[in-house]
Amino acid sequence: xxxxxxxxxxxxxASSGIGEATARLLAQRGARVxxxxxxxxxxxxxxxxxxxxxxxxxxxxxxxxxxxxxxSFIDEATEAFGxxxxxxxxxxxxxxSALEEGEVDEGDRTLDVNVRGVLxxxxxxxxxxxxxxxxxxxxxxxxxxxxxxxxxxxxxxGGDIRVTVISPGATESPTxxxxxxxxxxxxxxxxxxxxxxxRPTASPH
Numbered sequence: 001x002x003x004x005x006x007x008x009x010x011x012x013x014a015s016s017g018i019g020e021a022t023a024r025l026l027a028q029r030g031a032r033v034x035x036x037x038x039x040x041x042x043x044x045x046x047x048x049x050x051x052x053x054x055x056x057x058x059x060x061x062x063x064x065x066x067x068x069x070x071x072s073f074i075d076e077a078t079e080a081f082g083x084x085x086x087x088x089x090x091x092x093x094x095x096x097s098a099l100e101e102g103e104v105d106e107g108d109r110t111l112d113v114n115v116r117g118v119l120x121x122x123x124x125x126x127x128x129x130x131x132x133x134x135x136x137x138x139x140x141x142x143x144x145x146x147x148x149x150x151x152x153x154x155x156x157x158g159g160d161i162r163v164t165v166i167s168p169g170a171t172e173s174p175t176x177x178x179x180x181x182x183x184x185x186x187x188x189x190x191x192x193x194x195x196x197x198x199r200p201t202a203s204p205h
Contacts, residue, residue: 005030013091027055036062064117
């Protein structure tokens with residue numbers, strides 16, 4: 001299935017920022033989106049806005065640090081829409097100089113969300129994508145660990161599964177990242193856009 005229209009896209013960290021902008025843009029282009037985040041009230045409001053605009057959206061509370069929660073999220077996408085074509089692993093936290101400040105708990109949280117959350121997404125989504133013979137993982141990442149995980153996934157998943165890393169750098173515009181994600185999804189299935197680097201931008205005033 002090429003293009004965006006009709007594809008089932010599960011988006012983590014969808015309650016604000018890049019995740020919210022991505023959900024809005026993909027829904028406008030005809031994707032069926034499943035929104036996941038911890039802030040259920042924000043997800044409800046966003047899903048309602050998408051539905052009122054004529055799009056297709058569902059939502060579910062999600063904690064990417066818990067493998068069972070991520071599995072339930074992907075199961076919901078399959079039960080609601082029959083398949084899952086794309087997983088946008090967007091959830092992440094910014095470390096606050098944990099080592100300098102001695103905040104070990106903060107460092108653990110960053111590792112849990114930014115790295116283990118990615119692994120949980122792979123564990124939940126890869127078997128379903130292999131079973132249906134296609135699929136795509138997209139990561140919004142600036143950390144080396146996620147790049148390394150993504151490259152290993154690309155090598156092991158086989159030719160039917162596409163893997164894309166979006167490197168936002170100093171970009172302050174969630175919409176710019178959302179457009180990059182849409183670009184990666186809409187490519188023909190024989191085109192694997194392995195990495196997109198977004199130039200530094202500032203949010204429009």
